[in-house]
Amino acid sequence: MSCWLKEKGEFIVNRQTAIPLRERNIILIGFMGAGKTTIGQLVAKKLYRDFIDVDAEIERRHGMSISEIFAQKGEAYFRKVEREIIIDLCTKTRLKILSLGGGAYLQEEVRRACLAHGIVFFLDLSWDQWKEERLPLIVDSRPVLKNKTLEEVEQLFFQRQSAYALHHSRVVLNELEAEQAAEQIVGSIKWTWDVYEPNR
Numbered sequence: 160m161s162c163w164l165k166e167k168g169e170f171i172v173n174r175q176t177a178i179p180l181r182e183r184n185i186i187l188i189g190f191m192g193a194g195k196t197t198i199g200q201l202v203a204k205k206l207y208r209d210f211i212d213v214d215a216e217i218e219r220r221h222g223m224s225i226s227e228i229f230a231q232k233g234e235a236y237f238r239k240v241e242r243e244i245i246i247d248l249c250t251k252t253r254l255k256i257l258s259l260g261g262g263a264y265l266q267e268e269v270r271r272a273c274l275a276h277g278i279v280f281f282l283d284l285s286w287d288q289w290k291e292e293r294l295p296l297i298v299d300s301r302p303v304l305k306n307k308t309l310e311e312v313e314q315l316f317f318q319r320q321s322a323y324a325l326h327h328s329r330v331v332l333n334e335l336e337a338e339q340a341a342e343q344i345v346g347s348i349k350w351t352w353d354v355y356e357p358n359r
């Protein structure tokens with residue numbers, strides 16, 4: 160398989176897809192509360208592109224919150240809808256900034272579609288920082304955290320890392336403000352565009 164490698168940003172892009180790099184969707188993955196929605200919005204603004212938050216899109220289509228969908232239709236239903244929407248967005252849209260829900264990327268079909276058609280950024284945050292700073296902010300709004308002990312959440316956090324490791328580029332968030340993280344993503348993407356698709 161031929162690929163591009165940007166060592167500094169750990170940037171590896173599959174060249175087999177015909178979509179030019181500049182047109183590919185930029186996809187943010189990572190654990191819940193890492194900042195995918197917040198940072199995705201900022202990246203979209205900086206690049207003058209449309210932003211789609213997959214959770215918000217699911218809520219819009221159902222007229223229900225994610226918590227209500229989990230409670231009334233169950234997690235398996237939510238995962239099916241999330242998978243279908245992401246595959247649809249990956250295969251039918253370009254030039255978007257997409258923020259996934261933290262569990263979406265655990266599904267192999269989702270990973271395959273994202274890696275083949277988009278440019279995937281992993282927003283990486285340490286467990287200690289997540290536990291201290293993010294958990295209090297999101298504990299009431301994420302149904303996956305409901306009725307779990309801290310030990311169980313920690314287990315989930317580390318279980319998911321092997322899926323998140325399958326990315327094109329990683330941003331280490333520890334200590335970064337959302338604005339700084341967005342700047343880093345934009346810098347990395349522009350570098351890649353200029354190096355691999357000059358004169359476009």
Ligand SMILES: Nc1ncnc2c1ncn2[C@@H]1O[C@H](COP(=O)(O)OP(=O)(O)O)[C@@H](O)[C@H]1O
Pocket residue numbers: 189190191192193194195196197198258293296297332335336337338340
């Ligand atoms: N870089 C950051 N530094 C501090 N707080 C942040 C940062 N990014 C996001 N947050 C806060 O963390 C919470 C979760 O952010 P969100 O964007 O919803 O994450 P995700 O979409 O990954 O679940 C929000 O309250 C948000 O304001």
Ligand SMILES: O=C(O)C1=C[C@@H](OP(=O)(O)O)[C@@H](O)[C@H](O)C1
Pocket residue numbers: 189190191192195196214225259260261262263300301302303
């Ligand atoms: O990690 C998960 O399983 C989930 C993460 C949430 O999105 P965020 O990652 O944006 O919080 C949302 O999709 C749902 O509550 C399930």
Ligand SMILES: [Mg+2]
Pocket residue numbers: 195196197212214258259260
């Ligand atoms: Mg989100």
